[in-house]
Amino acid sequence: MGPGVNMVPAAAAPLGPRRSARVNLRNPAWLLAPALLFFAFFYVLPLVDLLHLSVAGEAGLSYYARVFEVPLYWESLVRTFGIAGAVAALCALFGYPTALLIHRARGTWKLVLTAAVVLPYFISVLIRTYSWMVLLGRNGPINKLLVALGIVDAPLPLIFNRASVLISIGAVLLPLMVLTVGSSLARIDPLVQRAATANGAGPLAVFWRVLFPQTLPGLLAGVLLVFISALGFFITPSLLGGPADQMFAMHITQQADFLASGGFLQSLAAVLLAVTLLVVAVAARFLGLEFIWGGQRASKPARDTAQRRLASWRRAVLDRAADLFGWPLLRALGGVPAWLGRLVSGSLAAVAFLTLLLPIAIAALISFSDSAYMRFPPPAYSLRWYEKFLSDPVWMSSLGTSVAVGLLATVISVVLGTAAAFGLVRSSLPGKTAWMTFLVSPLIVPGVVLGLSLYSLFLRAGLAGSIPGLAAAHAIGGIPLVLVIVAASLQAVDTRQEQAAAVHGASPLRVFWFVTLPAIRPGVLAASFFAFLHSFDDLVLSMFLSGARMTTLPLRLWGNVNYKLDPVPAVVATFEVALIVIGLFFARSAWAARQRR
Amino acid sequence: MSSIGTDIPLGAHALRAQAAVRSAASTSIGSRIAIRGLSRRFGRFTAVDNVDLQIEPGEFVTLLGPSGSGKTTLLGAIAGFAAVDEGDILVDGRSVRGVPPHKRGFGMVFQHYALFPHMTVAQNVGFPLRMAGLGRAESTRRIGETLELLHLGEYAERLPAQLSGGQQQRVAIARAIVRRPPVVLMDEPLSALDRRLREAIQIEIRALHRTLGTTIVFVTHDQGEALALSDRIAVLDKGRIVQVGTPGALYREPGNEFVARFVGESNVLDARVLRVHGDGVVLQAGEGHSFEARHAGAPLAAGQQVKVLVRPERVALVAPGTTAALAATVESTVFLGEILRIDATLAGGGKVQVRCLDPRDGRLPAIGETVHLAWQAGDAWVLA
Numbered sequence: 001m002g003p004g005v006n007m008v009p010a011a012a013a014p015l016g017p018r019r020s021a022r023v024n025l026r027n028p029a030w031l032l033a034p035a036l037l038f039f040a041f042f043y044v045l046p047l048v049d050l051l052h053l054s055v056a057g058e059a060g061l062s063y064y065a066r067v068f069e070v071p072l073y074w075e076s077l078v079r080t081f082g083i084a085g086a087v088a089a090l091c092a093l094f095g096y097p098t099a100l101l102i103h104r105a106r107g108t109w110k111l112v113l114t115a116a117v118v119l120p121y122f123i124s125v126l127i128r129t130y131s132w133m134v135l136l137g138r139n140g141p142i143n144k145l146l147v148a149l150g151i152v153d154a155p156l157p158l159i160f161n162r163a164s165v166l167i168s169i170g171a172v173l174l175p176l177m178v179l180t181v182g183s184s185l186a187r188i189d190p191l192v193q194r195a196a197t198a199n200g201a202g203p204l205a206v207f208w209r210v211l212f213p214q215t216l217p218g219l220l221a222g223v224l225l226v227f228i229s230a231l232g233f234f235i236t237p238s239l240l241g242g243p244a245d246q247m248f249a250m251h252i253t254q255q256a257d258f259l260a261s262g263g264f265l266q267s268l269a270a271v272l273l274a275v276t277l278l279v280v281a282v283a284a285r286f287l288g289l290e291f292i293w294g295g296q297r298a299s300k301p302a303r304d305t306a307q308r309r310l311a312s313w314r315r316a317v318l319d320r321a322a323d324l325f326g327w328p329l330l331r332a333l334g335g336v337p338a339w340l341g342r343l344v345s346g347s348l349a350a351v352a353f354l355t356l357l358l359p360i361a362i363a364a365l366i367s368f369s370d371s372a373y374m375r376f377p378p379p380a381y382s383l384r385w386y387e388k389f390l391s392d393p394v395w396m397s398s399l400g401t402s403v404a405v406g407l408l409a410t411v412i413s414v415v416l417g418t419a420a421a422f423g424l425v426r427s428s429l430p431g432k433t434a435w436m437t438f439l440v441s442p443l444i445v446p447g448v449v450l451g452l453s454l455y456s457l458f459l460r461a462g463l464a465g466s467i468p469g470l471a472a473a474h475a476i477g478g479i480p481l482v483l484v485i486v487a488a489s490l491q492a493v494d495t496r497q498e499q500a501a502a503v504h505g506a507s508p509l510r511v512f513w514f515v516t517l518p519a520i521r522p523g524v525l526a527a528s529f530f531a532f533l534h535s536f537d538d539l540v541l542s543m544f545l546s547g548a549r550m551t552t553l554p555l556r557l558w559g560n561v562n563y564k565l566d567p568v569p570a571v572v573a574t575f576e577v578a579l580i581v582i583g584l585f586f587a588r589s590a591w592a593a594r595q596r597r
Numbered sequence: 598m599s600s601i602g603t604d605i606p607l608g609a610h611a612l613r614a615q616a617a618v619r620s621a622a623s624t625s626i627g628s629r630i631a632i633r634g635l636s637r638r639f640g641r642f643t644a645v646d647n648v649d650l651q652i653e654p655g656e657f658v659t660l661l662g663p664s665g666s667g668k669t670t671l672l673g674a675i676a677g678f679a680a681v682d683e684g685d686i687l688v689d690g691r692s693v694r695g696v697p698p699h700k701r702g703f704g705m706v707f708q709h710y711a712l713f714p715h716m717t718v719a720q721n722v723g724f725p726l727r728m729a730g731l732g733r734a735e736s737t738r739r740i741g742e743t744l745e746l747l748h749l750g751e752y753a754e755r756l757p758a759q760l761s762g763g764q765q766q767r768v769a770i771a772r773a774i775v776r777r778p779p780v781v782l783m784d785e786p787l788s789a790l791d792r793r794l795r796e797a798i799q800i801e802i803r804a805l806h807r808t809l810g811t812t813i814v815f816v817t818h819d820q821g822e823a824l825a826l827s828d829r830i831a832v833l834d835k836g837r838i839v840q841v842g843t844p845g846a847l848y849r850e851p852g853n854e855f856v857a858r859f860v861g862e863s864n865v866l867d868a869r870v871l872r873v874h875g876d877g878v879v880l881q882a883g884e885g886h887s888f889e890a891r892h893a894g895a896p897l898a899a900g901q902q903v904k905v906l907v908r909p910e911r912v913a914l915v916a917p918g919t920t921a922a923l924a925a926t927v928e929s930t931v932f933l934g935e936i937l938r939i940d941a942t943l944a945g946g947g948k949v950q951v952r953c954l955d956p957r958d959g960r961l962p963a964i965g966e967t968v969h970l971a972w973q974a975g976d977a978w979v980l981a
Contacts, residue, residue: 496711502698505728
């Protein structure tokens with residue numbers, strides 16, 4: 001991978017440009033090297049180590065046998081699939097109309113709706129779960145409302161059951177679905193819809209024949225991303241589920257010492273990883289691996305005509321099915337007045353927005369409570385909890401640790417991720433999809449698997465409980481985020497501008513400095529924001545890697561939510577919302593300024 | 598109204614006056630470019646196939662061809678973007694092989710302008726000077742001078758997005774010439790503009806070329822543009838140069854059917870050689886009458902089948918019974934404003950297009966009517 005690869009003897013290409021450092025700037029595949037080395041040490045090596053531990057010593061495959069023989073584990077694996085499937089279905093049902101609503105909205109309204117989806121996406125899973133605990137709690141607003149309306153006499157047990165788990169995981173993952181479907185809607189040429197209308201298609205026909213087929217890959221990608229994410233969930237089910245809602249990843253985190261059980265935890269993690277990769281592999285069969293990073297399937301010509309015939313044969317069957325069943329169904333539905341259809345899809349979207357925003361709003365309200373308990377509505381309002389949060393050295397030191405880790409993780413992610421993006425986009429490397437898949441794969445590996453795999457490595461390397469160590473662990477997920485965003489903005493750079501700079505006297509480095517960097521700057525800034533939040537919000541890796549001495553803000557929140565449930569997390573939630581709103585506002589004004597130019 | 602007003606250059610006359618002054622005083626600053634046996638392959642596809650071309654100092658040469666003919670690849674090779682598989686390019690006698698684009702010292706105008714969106718007009722135009730490390734005062738002076746030359750003085754502090762297409766195009770030209778480079782390359786620079794603006798900027802480019810005296814290599818697929826601008830045109834097809842010549846030579850004496858059809862409107866008829874005399878031949882098209890044609894190249898023999906070119910504007914409608922006239926049936930007539938286009942089928946088969954001035958009596962031939970067509974002896978050209 002090093003620069004040496006390009007040191008072809010000059011005689012081999014007598015008339016080509018000289019083989020020198022300049023050529024390496026033209027074909028900068030070597031820029032992938034830092035990220036690949038980083039991943040080799042912090043990602044591949046620990047996973048190999050994890051697999052090794054799971055079969056080490058005399059145990060052999062006995063740990064695996066236990067996973068599949070003990071009903072506790074086996075049943076929770078099946079349950080995890082059930083919960084993930086139900087969550088994915090819920091997200092599709094509510095997310096698709098939401099994305100459609102945003103797609104059709106215009107102007108400020110569109111902005112507000114988009115923000116309503118994006119804002120929760122940036123807030124940590126822990127804080128959003130906490131908000132749901134408040135919302136659904138015994139003294140929470142929903143119970144209060146039901147009692148006040150006289151619908152029920154005593155508060156209902158809305159929490160610690162399967163429904164609360166499904167609703168809260170669904171709400172946490174809903175933005176992922178809406179954004180995925182939304183990006184596939186945004187790619188549709190609006191003139192195609194107009195052309196369909198002009199050629200006599202009614203609103204239903206436009207939807208069924210034009211909109212839906214074109215967004216189907218987006219919808220499927222959304223379903224799969226939600227499903228895969230849900231497979232590794234443990235924060236939300238731990239806090240909102242009952243004993244009967246044990247999800248698979250929870251077994252791994254519930255041990256006091258991660259090495260006490262020999263290799264058994266490792267075998268649990270390996271099973272979770274294998275199951276996740278299996279789902280990804282099946283999904284990639286239909287959608288291409290690009291769905292992982294939200295890219296479109298690269299248009300690959302079918303390898304031979306037989307394959308193409310098969311593909312068109314399959315398409316013909318699908319078309320026939322759509323004609324035979326879907327279309328008559330829709331025609332029947334067409335008898336239903338249009339306002340009813342709008343009402344149904346509008347209500348689904350309204351419910352979606354409510355589940356996205358209500359918890360945040362309630363948390364903000366609770367943060368100003370005067371009460372030491374979670375009472376709703378608060379008996380009186382005060383800044384008491386803000387004072388407590390800001391004056392308590394314990395909270396402040398956690399905040400400081402999180403910020404330090406976050407900044408360091410951002411630097412690592414942005415430097416390595418941006419270099420890798422250049423290496424991928426600008427080189428003539430063969431098999432780019434494979435490289436990209438490897439580099440973004442940490443995004444689909446469940447956090448508990450990563451955390452456990454790094455645990456023993458960090459103990460041995462003396463990285464446990466250190467800020468650089470935790471920052472490096474967070475950068476494993478940060479690098480793919482940066483890579484995806486920066487690669488997209490690099491691909492959007494007009495190469496003719498770079499040629500124009502080169503021909504008018506700019507050396508390759510100056511082309512980068514004067515033309516390329518200004519063009520990708522918004523992408524790099526957005527990527528930094530993402531990478532920072534990825535680290536700042538992380539709980540899972542910190543649980544495994546913080547050791548006894550170090551406590552990040554999410555870790556302290558986790559302890560607080562588990563044992564006390566006072567309004568301090570609501571204060572943190574409100575601060576985070578404010579921070580992100582300000583961030584989005586600046587991003588928007590910077591973006592608007594760019595547009596005006 | 599106002600946008601058109603600002604786009605059309607008013608100063609072409611001023612430029613021409615300037616040109617006259619300079620050409621009296623200075624010799625050409627342009628470079629001589631020699632392309633020797635140049636080839637460029639992408640896998641099995643040969644984009645540029647063994648091209649030889651000599652471009653004189655200060656000459657305006659257009660690479661003309663349909664899309665995929667290799668003209669942009671050839672220009673890229675001159676600029677230094679594209680690697681070259683075989684052959685060499687000499688600039689003023691020195692090979693530029695291995696010289697990266699930024700060290701060749703050329704200017705270039707790109708399709709869709711390729712202006713730097715985050716820099717003002719002045720910064721865009723000053724970019725080559727900044728890269729060359731020119732001092733601030735001298736840069737400011739040269740930028741101002743160049744902006745004045747292209748009537749952009751008042752837009753110096755604007756960003757590209759705040760300019761119209763024509764203005765952006767002139768900024769791109771200003772950036773390419775600000776260093777007074779010996780060679781300016783232009784890659785379909787006018788393709789994004791509407792017709793009126795295109796014609797206005799053509800005049801401006803032509804005048805600039807005379808003022809500056811640089812060598813210009815211009816790429817286009819628009820034959821009208823090539824004819825209007827060039828000293829010489831190199832016609833490319835499938836990576837090869839099929840003919841090089843002045844616009845007049847290409848139009849009047851194309852070397853083969855491809856050039857005849859690609860440059861200008863054309864009638865290419867099948868004919869049989871009746872007699873050969875000197876550099877002329879007598880041909881017969883179909884069963885019709887015989888006519889004289891000009892000819893160059895390989896000698897012809899009586900009885901040989903040839904293709905012959907007659908430009909539509911050389912074909913006249915004549916009275917029945919005129920010597921050497923061919924009878925034809927009118928298929929369609931189209932009124933194009935300054936001229937009338939008539940498509941007709943010859944009695945012996947073969948389509949003929951006629952372009953003539955609108956008849957004064959206003960009577961247009963009806964569809965299906967039989968007309969008689971004739972042209973002068975020198976107006977038919979035998980294609981090789």
